[in-house]
């Protein structure tokens with residue numbers, strides 16, 4: 051066991067963790083933050099994406115002890131006071147969510163992208179989410195949600211090809 | 213667009229999937245031991261080392277099963293845990309329980325199962341040659357194919373193969389089971405069919421069904437993979453709970469899920485097609501060797517759908533098609549969106565492609581000449597009505613300016629040696645209803661509470677297709693209230709019994725209709741009460757937008773007041789609704805009937821760009837014209853079309869299931885099994901919903917949407933083949949899906965001549 055101290059969504063935590071515990075399991079099982087999902091546990095699907103000092107990581111590939119002294123952001127930090135963030139609103143509006151299992155990871159990847167590139171092109175959006183598999187949507191509605199939230203949809207509020 | 217709370221929970225990451233649920237006190241975790249070879253006779257199970265690991269470890273084998281060790285309902289060939297033989301690499305043999313997930317997994321590794329190797333079969337044609345079928349072959353026929361072949365101007369034959377496909381629902385399979393009040397058992401199962409799990413668990417535990425409750429909240433994707441094959445995990449968890457007297461959780465890790473569960477059926481097929489001098493199709497024959505895997509599962513219903521879709525969207529007067537369910541030592545292949553139809557349609561499109569090439573005409577023109585027309589009778593005897601094959605095909609050609617596009621691509625290809633473009637158009641005609649007739653039924657339970665809010669329970673499982681939203685819409689429309697007043701309850705065997713799985717694209721059709729029936733009954737009672745309250749006859753009164761109106765006039769009575777007053781007058785505000793799809797019949801002896809409520813139409817164009825030196829390609833554009841009837845929710849339907857197309861395209865071009873020579877699944881991770889990512893989808897993807905028309909055979913004139921659009925992926929295959937042929941005009945036909953970059957490169961370099969050779973050897977005209 052090692053004592054770690056970190057912030058998650060701005061809140062400070064101190065915990066003893068086993069050295070082999072992944073950040074994913076630490077978040078889900080020790081802190082009860084079950085919004086972050088496990089899709090593969092092997093760094094291959096992106097469902098477990100969180101921000102680690104502002105950059106995306108697959109939390110199944112990071113050890114909790116590595117997060118000592120770091121700032122982690124998860125999907126639970128995205129909505130403030132029960133109010134959806136603009137990004138979440140856009141996902142909802144564009145029906146970028148079907149089964150919802152990839153969604154938390156997808157939103158975290160998109161969040162990082164928008165920090166870096168406030169007005170991403172379609173190619174940049176695809177690059178931003180290339181590590182996140184979605185088996186349901188075909189990605190199109192996700193791309194549209196991101197275009198919309200960055201103020202780039204030609205006809206705001208309408209689906210491009212409905 | 214209206215928002216519903218559930219979508220908000222989703223984007224907040226607050227939807228609870230099985231692994232997210234608070235764990236019950238005293239929970240035991242579990243893991244399965246998988247077989248390490250494709251076929252063997254068990255001689256010994258040694259659990260000593262596993263048991264020594266930790267006092268909480270318990271090892272459960274088939275001997276511990278209190279009831280019947282059998283999950284197969286169509287054919288009794290699916291033991292929950294094998295008794296004598298294991299039949300594929302990755303089959304669950306033993307269940308281990310322990311205090312933690314880690315301990316359970318380690319225990320499973322330590323269990324030793326010994327046995328004698330038996331000779332396995334992996335190739336469906338080899339199984340067929342040995343006569344090893346799960347059920348006898350089935351044949352559908354119409355007209356006189358032999359005579360038609362004899363007089364035809366063109367006869368072409370060949371072979372077509374299509375590979376399996378992993379579902380890769382992002383949430384892996386899982387279940388939690390809890391013993392309750394003495395001998396009852398409660399199972400939370402990640403299944404598309406709670407009643408299937410209930411029935412199987414009751415059988416395995418030796419309990420009546422009224423002692424087994426199964427609940428399903430929401431799935432992180434299903435796609436057919438959790439229609440029948442969630443049952444194993446639900447039953448194993450229930451078995452563990454029953455034997456230990458404690459709650460047991462079984463959630464598979466991705467690798468175990470990929471190894472142990474079934475996938476889309478691979479097919480290997482022979483076909484023969486004939487046309488007259490004008491290119492009118494005269495006859496078609498095919499033999500489908502379905503690789504069923506080691507047990508029946510849903511294979512019989514799936515081969516039905518293949519046969520029903522054998523000639524796709526075309527009119528062919530003389531047909532003979534035969535399906536073989538070939539037993540092999542691979543996981544039991546199962547339902548996957550499309551359910552055998554895409555496999556059949558691929559064979560048909562391959563035959564047309566070869567025929568067009570032989571005749572020297574544009575394959576698009578050949579397809580167009582032979583589309584189904586109103587009043588045509590299918591080879592299984594169903595008269596076709598409200599046919600929209602030509603309407604969709606022609607509107608697609610018009611939108612794409614087909615002639616100009618073809619000419620432009622041809623001239624591009626003529627002037628570019630290292631880069632080629634390819635085009636294909638594929639029509640769609642997809643039958644809606646379960647191919648197993650008895651399954652076309654569903655129930656709903658609707659409660660109106662005193663405050664006017666409404667709760668609906670049905671057998672429908674929410675897995676991202678927004679069936680809840682559609683049922684809420686049907687309820688709101690029927691009762692005449694805002695959709696916000698409606699909530700959809702989780703699915704459990706307590707509220708609605710004997711439900712069928714949410715599958716075959718029928719989730720909204722069947723459950724929506726059942727909800728509608730219940731709502732109509734309640735509405736009738738409410739309107740009668742309203743007539744007493746406002747005076748005048750009940751006829752002419754209705755409820756709209758939460759108000760009681762006569763004609764256009766507001767009567768001053770609100771929904772809320774009406775509900776409360778109806779309750780006070782001691783009238784039942786609940787109803788159970790039932791729906792059985794009318795007009796379906798099928799004679800299995802004659803292989804004739806009307807097995808579908810209606811058909812869904814459409815067409816797709818796909819364009820690809822090929823790098824001739826590397827065999828790499830990109831899908832540049834897709835245009836889909838699709839028939840939605842009157843859409844219940846256009847945004848939802850759009851998402852279904854795009855998502856299904858993505859899966860179809862993945863199946864056609866990218867996703868390759870790989871088994872080793874020993875039957876071991878090699879593509880058992882997401883790094884070895886290639887899924888479509890954001891880049892794979894065409895840069896230009898346009899979906900056009902056809903002019904809305906009534907569909908009297910489904911709820912509120914809508915049409916099923918889940919599966920049909922998957923067929924459009926097949927256009928991706930033929931677009932790439934088109935590009936490959938421009939690069940190598942002398943190249944043979946190659947109908948071996950998925951057309952991965954590796955196969956494309958082999959084709960370009962001529963390293964893959966087996967298709968040409970094989971056909972030449974067969975005697976018929978090689979294509």
Ligand code: FES
Pocket residue numbers: 087088089090091092093094095096097098099108109110111
């Ligand atoms: S769970 Fe971490 S990448 Fe899949």
Ligand code: FES
Pocket residue numbers: 146147148149150151152153183184185186187382432433676
């Ligand atoms: S919404 Fe289901 S995986 Fe993306």
